[in-house]
Amino acid sequence: MELKAEHSQRIEDGATVPVSRLFSARPGQPWAxxxxxxxxxxxxxxxxxxALTLSVELPYPLADAGRRAWNVVGAFxxxxxxxxxxxxxxxxxxxxRWLPTEVTRAVVGQQLFAVLAEPVRCHLVLWLPAVGDVPGTDLRTWFRLRAG
Incomplete structure (x- = not known):
C-alpha cells in the first residue's frame, strides 16, 4: 500500500505532514x-x-472547562x-481516494492549529471486505499532522 497526499507526494509511516498538504484548496483540486x-x-x-477512515487524536481534555472539571493543568x-x-x-x-468534506477541510485545515500548538497523530485505516472463505482485513498506517 502506498499513501500519497497533494501532488502525489508520498507519506511515509510515522512522517510529519503539514496540514496544507491534505486540507488546502488548490486550482483544479478543490481538496487535496x-x-x-x-x-x-x-x-x-x-x-x-x-472503507477508508482518517482519524486524528486530539488532546483530552482540550478545553479549559474540561481541565477544570478534572482539576488538571494540561491534557492527560x-x-x-x-x-x-x-x-x-x-x-x-x-x-x-479520501476527500474531506467542506466542514472537515475548514475545521482541520484552518482552525485546528489555531487551537493546538503541537502536531496531532493521524490514523488511516483501509477496510478490505471478506471474499468467499477469505476473511476481511484492514491496512493501517499513521502519521503526524502539523501546522503549515
Whole structure:
C-alpha cells in the first residue's frame, strides 16, 4: 500500500505532514485529500464511505472547562476523532481516494492549529471486505499532522 497526499507526494509511516498538504484548496483540486495506491485491485472491491477512515487524536481534555472539571493543568490523554470525508475507488480499482468534506477541510485545515500548538497523530485505516472463505482485513498506517 502506498499513501500519497497533494501532488502525489508520498507519506511515509510515522512522517510529519503539514496540514496544507491534505486540507488546502488548490486550482483544479478543490481538496487535496489522500490517495491510497494498492498493489492490485482488492477482490470484492470496497464498500461505502467507511472503507477508508482518517482519524486524528486530539488532546483530552482540550478545553479549559474540561481541565477544570478534572482539576488538571494540561491534557492527560487523547481522544480519537474520525474525520468526515468521501471515499471513491478509481476505475482500475487499485486507487482509493479520501476527500474531506467542506466542514472537515475548514475545521482541520484552518482552525485546528489555531487551537493546538503541537502536531496531532493521524490514523488511516483501509477496510478490505471478506471474499468467499477469505476473511476481511484492514491496512493501517499513521502519521503526524502539523501546522503549515
Amino acid at each position: 485529500g489522500i490517495t491510497v495506491r494498492l498493489d492490485r485491485r482488492p477482490p470484492g472491491g470496497l464498500v461505502g464511505d467507511r 490523554g487523547f481522544q480519537p476523532i474520525t474525520l468526515e470525508g468521501t471515499v471513491s475507488l478509481d476505475a482500475d480499482e487499485a486507487v482509493v
